[in-house]
Amino acid sequence: MRRKSVHRLFVVATGLCAVAAVALLVLIVWSIASRGWAALSWSFFTGHMREVGADGGIFHNLIGTLILLATAAATSTPLALAIALVHGVYLRHHRLRRFVGLGLTILNGVPSILFGLFGMIVFVQWLGWGKSWLTGGLLLGLMILPTVSVSLIERIASLPDRYLEAAAGLGLPTSRIIRSVILPQSLGGLLTGSLLGLARAAGETAPIMFTATIFAGATIPQGIKESPVLSLPYHIFVLAQDSFDPAAGGRLWGAALVLLGLVLTLSLAALPARLRLHEEAHDT
Amino acid sequence: MAMEHRRGRVSLIKAASWAFTLLAAGAVVAMVGLFVWQSRPVWRHAGWGFLSGREWFYRQEIFGAAPMIYGTLVVAAVALGLAAPIGIGAALFTSEFLPRRLRIPVKVSLELLAGVPSVVYGLLGILLLRGWVYDLLEPWEPLSGDTLLTAGLLLAVMILPTVMTLTEDALRGVPAAQRLAARGLGLTATEVVLRVSLPQAAPGILAAVLLSLGRALGEMIAVFLVVGRQDNQWPSPLLTLRPLTEAGQTLASKLGGAETNIAYGDPLHWSAMVGLALVLLALVTSLTLLGARLRRSDHAP
Amino acid sequence: MTPDPILHIQSLGVTAGPRPLLRGVSLAVPEGSVFGLIGPSGVGKSTLLKCCNRLVDLTPALRVTGTLLFRGAPVFDRRLDVDALRTRIGILFQQPAVFPCSVLANVLFGARPLARVPRRELPALAEHALREAALWHEVKDRLDQPATRLSVGQQQRLCLARTLATDPEVILMDEPTSALDPQATEAIEHLILRLRGRRTVMLVTHNRAQARRVCDAVARFAVVDGAGTVVETGPAGTVTADAPETGG
Numbered sequence: 001m002r003r004k005s006v007h008r009l010f011v012v013a014t015g016l017c018a019v020a021a022v023a024l025l026v027l028i029v030w031s032i033a034s035r036g037w038a039a040l041s042w043s044f045f046t047g048h049m050r051e052v053g054a055d056g057g058i059f060h061n062l063i064g065t066l067i068l069l070a071t072a073a074a075t076s077t078p079l080a081l082a083i084a085l086v087h088g089v090y091l092r093h094h095r096l097r098r099f100v101g102l103g104l105t106i107l108n109g110v111p112s113i114l115f116g117l118f119g120m121i122v123f124v125q126w127l128g129w130g131k132s133w134l135t136g137g138l139l140l141g142l143m144i145l146p147t148v149s150v151s152l153i154e155r156i157a158s159l160p161d162r163y164l165e166a167a168a169g170l171g172l173p174t175s176r177i178i179r180s181v182i183l184p185q186s187l188g189g190l191l192t193g194s195l196l197g198l199a200r201a202a203g204e205t206a207p208i209m210f211t212a213t214i215f216a217g218a219t220i221p222q223g224i225k226e227s228p229v230l231s232l233p234y235h236i237f238v239l240a241q242d243s244f245d246p247a248a249g250g251r252l253w254g255a256a257l258v259l260l261g262l263v264l265t266l267s268l269a270a271l272p273a274r275l276r277l278h279e280e281a282h283d284t
Numbered sequence: 285m286a287m288e289h290r291r292g293r294v295s296l297i298k299a300a301s302w303a304f305t306l307l308a309a310g311a312v313v314a315m316v317g318l319f320v321w322q323s324r325p326v327w328r329h330a331g332w333g334f335l336s337g338r339e340w341f342y343r344q345e346i347f348g349a350a351p352m353i354y355g356t357l358v359v360a361a362v363a364l365g366l367a368a369p370i371g372i373g374a375a376l377f378t379s380e381f382l383p384r385r386l387r388i389p390v391k392v393s394l395e396l397l398a399g400v401p402s403v404v405y406g407l408l409g410i411l412l413l414r415g416w417v418y419d420l421l422e423p424w425e426p427l428s429g430d431t432l433l434t435a436g437l438l439l440a441v442m443i444l445p446t447v448m449t450l451t452e453d454a455l456r457g458v459p460a461a462q463r464l465a466a467r468g469l470g471l472t473a474t475e476v477v478l479r480v481s482l483p484q485a486a487p488g489i490l491a492a493v494l495l496s497l498g499r500a501l502g503e504m505i506a507v508f509l510v511v512g513r514q515d516n517q518w519p520s521p522l523l524t525l526r527p528l529t530e531a532g533q534t535l536a537s538k539l540g541g542a543e544t545n546i547a548y549g550d551p552l553h554w555s556a557m558v559g560l561a562l563v564l565l566a567l568v569t570s571l572t573l574l575g576a577r578l579r580r581s582d583h584a585p
Numbered sequence: 586m587t588p589d590p591i592l593h594i595q596s597l598g599v600t601a602g603p604r605p606l607l608r609g610v611s612l613a614v615p616e617g618s619v620f621g622l623i624g625p626s627g628v629g630k631s632t633l634l635k636c637c638n639r640l641v642d643l644t645p646a647l648r649v650t651g652t653l654l655f656r657g658a659p660v661f662d663r664r665l666d667v668d669a670l671r672t673r674i675g676i677l678f679q680q681p682a683v684f685p686c687s688v689l690a691n692v693l694f695g696a697r698p699l700a701r702v703p704r705r706e707l708p709a710l711a712e713h714a715l716r717e718a719a720l721w722h723e724v725k726d727r728l729d730q731p732a733t734r735l736s737v738g739q740q741q742r743l744c745l746a747r748t749l750a751t752d753p754e755v756i757l758m759d760e761p762t763s764a765l766d767p768q769a770t771e772a773i774e775h776l777i778l779r780l781r782g783r784r785t786v787m788l789v790t791h792n793r794a795q796a797r798r799v800c801d802a803v804a805r806f807a808v809v810d811g812a813g814t815v816v817e818t819g820p821a822g823t824v825t826a827d828a829p830e831t832g833g
């Protein structure tokens with residue numbers, strides 16, 4: 001009977017932990033949504049910011065964030081494809097493959113503020129650029145590179161060997177096998193990884209605050225070197241600091257809600273594929 | 285491929301793949317290399333004192349990173365002290381006791397929780413947590429709600445999903461046949477967890493904790509907003525809990541502040557900032573490496 | 586009048602969602618006998634075994650109907666302590682599942698939490714179980730070594746010792762020799778014969794000759810109307826004689 005009581009106690013204790021974790025999510029989403037809801041309107045999305053965020057909309061912040069995301073995707077896609085192919089096809093040696101994997105793991109762990117500093121050194125100090133959307137996009141692309149690559153690598157590794165053997169049996173050269181078998185089959189992995197990576201990139205402030213984004217005064221960038229953008233996370237970051245103007249409060253929560261919505265949409269879009277992988281792993 | 289070579293054509297895909305891979309590798313190496321290279325002046329200026337020095341006054345060219353290292357460690361310790369037990373407990377519950385139908389919604393919620401941007405956590409920290417901590421610390425007469433404790437609590441919430449997801453991964457590595465065999469011997473579900481799942485998943489769970497710790501050490505935005513950013517806070521006596529109720533500074537919050545822009549024009553000051561970045565990178569990377577090692581030894585049979 | 590069977594299965598059915606796996610299974614397993622279950626793959630023999638000690642509970646997709654009595658008491662009783670039941674009805678799987686710890690810890694894996702014997706008598710219990718499983722002489726000098734280093738045949742006997750250490754009244758064996766070489770198989774068969782009389786054994790096997798060698802009675806399963814059921818029961822010699830071989 002003592003064993004039964006230990007069991008009950010253990011289930012209750014761990015169950016409380018799980019409830020706490022889920023409750024936190026509900027609390028967070030609720031805190032943002034209940035406060036930000038009132039600010040949402042058509043003009044909030046299409047209007048320009050006025051009076052230091054106390055009035056107007058977040059049009060250019062949203063556009064800026066989307067520009068950064070598009071650039072990040074354009075940066076990470078070719079790099080991730082290349083890494084995945086090198087890892088899955090060209091590198092024959094087990095040790096070397098593991099080395100690539102380790103490199104990605106390390107890069108994945110690098111704190112995002114360090115990407116910001118790195119960007120400052122390379123683009124501002126060396127190249128003499130000012131704040132630029134391109135710098136931000138490149139840094140975010142580098143930051144999410146591990147997420148995208150690993151997703152691709154896993155997908156390629158899960159391709160049945162018989163596909164490749166069949167293709168090789170037909171006498172196709174490696175490059176043809178890549179183009180006609182591996183790439184089409186692994187696009188799903190690219191998509192999932194990119195969605196996950198972009199979900200992370202969309203909310204990041206640290207890599208772009210010194211290199212790409214400003215609080216006010218930027219519109220659609222006209223050039224590269226001196227063309228910063230506005231962005232949602234930096235907007236929230238600046239307004240949140242110290243005791244901000246209470247009048248900006250409602251709109252600040254509105255912006256946070258939009259950012260949260262953007263991020264959660266991106267991660268939700270990646271979810272089905274991830275769950276499938278997860279459950280497959282669970283059953284075997 | 286042999287055919288192509290005979291035609292004297294190097295595969296474009298192959299060339300591009302290697303080129304881009306080397307480019308990415310180059311970027312990573314460049315990052316580490318630059319941090320080392322650009323921080324040389326401060327190492328020459330302060331030597332090991334850069335790590336052990338307790339004062340940072342850039343106008344007097346005094347650069348001691350110890351208070352920031354201390355702040356980073358304290359904040360991360362608070363975060364881990366809370367997030368590790370709760371996260372591991374929750375992961376045990378979802379993966380060992382929860383029926384599959386409920387497991388998936390919980391799992392989805394947690395993946396979403398992991399995706400909430402840090403600036404949003406920071407905002408919630410400022411508007412909710414800060415006041416709450418201030419009230420909590422009332423008896424110790426805090427100057428404000430911006431304290432190392434606040435930052436630690438906020439970080440705990442932030443890394444909780446990471447701890448959980450990685451712990452679940454580790455638990456999933458334990459073969460189902462072993463659980464079945466143990467139940468077949470008459471062990472209770474809890475005994476199976478304690479005697480079969482946990483011991484076998486232990487390296488993976490430790491890895492989960494280390495990787496989460498790495499995240500906590502490097503988090504800038506959320507910490508920045510609630511930590512108070514007070515320089516030169518050093519505890520005396522060393523093991524007092526007093527600093528928890530006071531404002532402090534972490535490596536990341538220092539790097540995210542205005543001083544990074546100020547330092548830009550002055551080579552020594554700049555190299556001190558880059559030095560902080562290097563210390564942070566070294567801390568986090570060693571944790572990542574250790575975690576990766578544990579995870580691998582865990583997966584090997 | 587024969588004595589009451591130790592396991593009495595009455596029109597047992599198992600379904601996985603809409604799909605029936607077992608239907609109308611009735612069996613009486615006499616105490617102390619070695620009772621064989623034969624039949625084609627996928628007919629539900631393993632599922633039936635898992636019903637006997639309620640390991641089916643761990644597969645939420647499966648629903649069980651009908652009655653299964655263990656010493657006259659219903660096994661599928663909500664209030665029953667299933668963990669206690671499983672120590673009384675032990676199970677041995679096709680693949681030995683040893684835990685990644687020492688040989689000694691493996692033998693005592695089920696017995697230790699039971700806390701039936703004082704701590705200092707555990708080594709003696711382990712020795713007893715290992716002797717009963719005819720493994721003692723092979724492992725007595727390596728009790729502290731990882732059990733995973735044993736050969737598969739030794740691991741299977743270790744699993745048997747582990748079960749014996751909890752002193753079960755019934756041992757369910759699910760094709761215990763199909764992963765083993767002929768010598769290890771012979772060792773296990775020998776053990777089953779030694780257990781006979783003292784413990785009840787339910788043995789799933791694909792091997793007719795094995796059934797004839799070790800079983801007192803045999804139930805033959807077949808798929809009827811899309812679900813597995815018992816089509817024939819009787820002494821090992823008669824049931825197995827005319828049935829088609831199912832391989833293994």
Ligand SMILES: Nc1ncnc2c1ncn2[C@@H]1O[C@H](COP(=O)(O)OP(=O)(O)OP(=O)(O)O)[C@@H](O)[C@H]1O
Pocket residue numbers: 601606625626627628629630631632633644646647
């Ligand atoms: N969880 C489950 N959900 C659905 N069907 C299941 C489940 N578990 C087992 N089955 C099905 O039940 C049937 C019987 O399985 P079982 O393992 O009992 O057969 P068996 O007679 O032991 O076969 P074998 O001789 O190959 O071991 C199989 O058709 C199997 O697909």
Ligand SMILES: [Mg+2]
Pocket residue numbers: 630631632759
């Ligand atoms: Mg079977």
